[in-house]
Amino acid sequence: SQQGEEDPQALSIQEGENATMNCSYKTSINNLQWYRQNSGRGLVHLILIRSNEREKHSGRLRVTLDTSKKSSSLLITASRAADTASYFCATGGGGGKLIFGQGTELSVKP
Amino acid sequence: DAGVIQSPRHEVTEMGQEVTLRCKPISGHDYLFWYRQTMMRGLELLIYFNNNVPIDDSGMPEDRFSAKMPNASFSTLKIQPSEPRDSAVYFCASTSSLWGGWNTEAFFGQGTRLTVV
Numbered sequence: 001s002q003q004g005e006e007d008p009q010a011l012s013i014q015e016g017e018n019a020t021m022n023c024s025y026k027t028s029i030n031n032l033q034w035y036r037q038n039s040g041r042g043l044v045h046l047i048l049i050r051s052n053e054r055e056k057h058s059g060r061l062r063v064t065l066d067t068s069k070k071s072s073s074l075l076i077t078a079s080r081a082a083d084t085a086s087y088f089c090a091t092g093g094g095g096g097k098l099i100f101g102q103g104t105e106l107s108v109k110p
Numbered sequence: 111d112a113g114v115i116q117s118p119r120h121e122v123t124e125m126g127q128e129v130t131l132r133c134k135p136i137s138g139h140d141y142l143f144w145y146r147q148t149m150m151r152g153l154e155l156l157i158y159f160n161n162n163v164p165i166d167d168s169g170m171p172e173d174r175f176s177a178k179m180p181n182a183s184f185s186t187l188k189i190q191p192s193e194p195r196d197s198a199v200y201f202c203a204s205t206s207s208l209w210g211g212w213n214t215e216a217f218f219g220q221g222t223r224l225t226v227v
Contacts, residue, residue, distance in 0.1 A: 045217070090216075
């Protein structure tokens with residue numbers, strides 16, 4: 001069963017623009033993670049934010065978490081063509097369970 | 111470490127045949143996950159293990175699916191008999207719980223693309 005729902009399902013932008021993806025979830029979590037998947041490949045971990053954190057940065061990535069609204073956002077600044085991929089949020093809950101959302105397909109045009 | 115290793119990378123089989131997918135997690139990781147990815151249903155968690163013990167298999171679609179983890183370095187996902195609707199990419203992932211029981215980042219294998227004809 002899916003825990004997270006991502007919005008939008010697809011996003012197309014020009015190189016240099018910022019890309020924002022949102023994730024909503026339903027149950028309480030220990031942490032929320034974002035992953036990237038290039039076509040035909042496995043998922044790669046980008047960033048993890050704990051439930052007691054509100055914002056986290058890693059390079060051009062900025063993640064926010066609002067546990068009261070059960071939502072998170074991933075911002076990619078100054079996007080590049082190489083950022084073209086699908087992006088997934090995953091919620092880490094009790095017992096080690098890791099559930100993924102449906103993903104956002106990002107296309108960055110040069 | 112070579113990362114999570116899955117085999118085979120591609121499998122084409124006829125309906126009714128038994129299919130076995132294999133996974134070698136990263137050494138030292140105590141969690142292992144099996145996921146199935148399709149266009150229609152996205153990335154579904156099928157089953158996960160902690161210290162070789164199945165913790166939650168509620169995502170396993172039917173009794174035709176079974177998974178084992180006989181030791182810390184090997185897991186299998188078996189489908190018997192296989193059906194065309196089982197066609198999907200199956201991913202194995204592993205992670206560790208060093209941070210007080212919370213998940214840390216999960217490392218994924220390259221996946222097995224299964225086609226049942």
